[in-house]
Amino acid sequence: MLKLTPILLALAYGYVMYRFSAWRTGRMLDEQSTPLADPGLKALCDRMAAALDLPRIKVHVYEVEPVNGLAAPDGRIFLTRGFLNQYRDGKVTGEELASVIAHELGHVALGHSRRRMIDFSGQNALRTALAMVLSRFLPGIGAYIAGLLTSLLAARISRTDEFEADAYATALLIKAGIGVEAQKSLFHKLDAFTKARRGISPAWLMSHPKSEDRIAAIEKNEGKWQG
Numbered sequence: 001m002l003k004l005t006p007i008l009l010a011l012a013y014g015y016v017m018y019r020f021s022a023w024r025t026g027r028m029l030d031e032q033s034t035p036l037a038d039p040g041l042k043a044l045c046d047r048m049a050a051a052l053d054l055p056r057i058k059v060h061v062y063e064v065e066p067v068n069g070l071a072a073p074d075g076r077i078f079l080t081r082g083f084l085n086q087y088r089d090g091k092v093t094g095e096e097l098a099s100v101i102a103h104e105l106g107h108v109a110l111g112h113s114r115r116r117m118i119d120f121s122g123q124n125a126l127r128t129a130l131a132m133v134l135s136r137f138l139p140g141i142g143a144y145i146a147g148l149l150t151s152l153l154a155a156r157i158s159r160t161d162e163f164e165a166d167a168y169a170t171a172l173l174i175k176a177g178i179g180v181e182a183q184k185s186l187f188h189k190l191d192a193f194t195k196a197r198r199g200i201s202p203a204w205l206m207s208h209p210k211s212e213d214r215i216a217a218i219e220k221n222e223g224k225w226q227g
Contacts, residue, residue, distance in 0.1 A: 029072055033060040036079065042088075044098040044178065051176040059101055067190075069100040076133070078104075083137040092189065095182035098171055102183075106168030112161045121142040159209045166214055170221045180222050 014030065036042070036059040045057040062068075072078065079097065086092040170180050170203040191211050193206075 029060070029062065029076070029078065033078060034063070035059075036061050036086075038084075038094075040094045041097060041101075043099060044094055044176075047176040047178060048098065048102060048172055051172060052105075057101065057105070069104050071104040071112070075108045077101055077108070092186065093182060095178055096186040096189070099173060099176055099180075099183035099186055102169035102172045103165045105172065106165035107161065109168060110161075110164055112165065122222045162209055163214070163217055166218055167221050170218050171225060174222070174225055180218055184215050184218055187215055 041059070045059060049055065049057045060076060060078050061084055062070070062078040062080045064080050065085075066080055067082045067086060068080045069083060070078050070080075079100065083092065083100070087094065087097055090192065104137070109163050166183075169183060173183060
């Protein structure tokens with residue numbers, strides 16, 4: 001039993017972190033968001049809602065400047081004020097923002113948003129447990145190796161989730177009659193935005209697959225589903 005104590009403590013730590021992270025995220029979004037009220041974007045959302053047989057799609061504006069879209073663990077969809085500002089300035093089209101909303105809907109429909117919160121806590125627990133074990137055999141570097149292994153696992157899960165959410169968005173955009181050109185063009189714009197910021201990626205692309213790989217996957221699905 002004593003040998004299992006470090007693992008049990010790590011699992012308990014992971015559960016506590018999950019509950020705390022979910023509570024903190026929900027509270028932060030509640031305090032810093034407002035409902036999206038743009039008529040043009042609402043019309044696009046209504047088209048996607050009709051394709052999904054839903055009465056409407058609720059989108060909120062998260063009042064922060066970084067360019068990002070996100071799906072909360074409770075299923076709510078958010079666009080950041082920074083993304084809306086790009087739209088207001090004419091740098092991003094309504095259809096391109098609709099593709100972001102469709103992507104985030106994919107995360108919700110596929111269970112990614114809730115699982116990611118659990119995964120985040122589980123990764124912390126796994127990192128703690130591995131560090132405890134490896135540090136016994138590799139003093140000084142055990143914790144570093146544990147962190148590296150956990151990060152590699154998280155990155156692989158994240159990339160898979162992004163491709164799956166992209167595929168969901170492609171199918172929804174085709175069904176809604178919006179098409180996927182905007183989905184592809186947005187990646188080109190975000191790449192240009194990254195170069196303009198001297199290689200610093202916008203938050204929406206952090207820990208994501210390369211844009212060219214995502215565009216290639218979208219085109220493959222587009223040809224398959226439209227053909």
